[in-house]
Amino acid sequence: MKIRGAIVLAGCLALALSACGEKPAAVVEAPPPAVAPTIPPPPPEHPLEVGSQDARDDLYCAAVIYAENPDPPNALNPIDEALLRKAQMLGFALGESGINKLVAEKAAHATHGAVISDAYAEQVAKDAAAGKTRISLDDCNARANALPPVQ
Numbered sequence: 001m002k003i004r005g006a007i008v009l010a011g012c013l014a015l016a017l018s019a020c021g022e023k024p025a026a027v028v029e030a031p032p033p034a035v036a037p038t039i040p041p042p043p044p045e046h047p048l049e050v051g052s053q054d055a056r057d058d059l060y061c062a063a064v065i066y067a068e069n070p071d072p073p074n075a076l077n078p079i080d081e082a083l084l085r086k087a088q089m090l091g092f093a094l095g096e097s098g099i100n101k102l103v104a105e106k107a108a109h110a111t112h113g114a115v116i117s118d119a120y121a122e123q124v125a126k127d128a129a130a131g132k133t134r135i136s137l138d139d140c141n142a143r144a145n146a147l148p149p150v151q
Contacts, residue, residue: 051107058098061140065091
């Protein structure tokens, strides 16, 4: 009778564990094999020189638009705030377009977007300080407005 009781108790324990979602120790599955993390390549040594001219112009124009539309130190009225954000979004969309082109061309890795964008911002700041940007703000705005609408 004691053996039969032990078997019934073991069966009840297994049933209780399975009801809780746990498996008895004998049925525990092995963990999946570890996947080696992929390490992105290092950023380009000369970020202003990678990719097609079209991608580089997108990135340069994005930096021009941002340089011409910085965040003000004080609050703006709602209309000026909306115009500023619209201009900044055009710059953002153009920068994203440029980075996407570089990635599609395999000229840069997606994780290098910030390094490349910062390099263009520095170049535009130097060009503006010298009094001559390579592409005018009007041309950059036209380039940004020509982008397909975001879906």
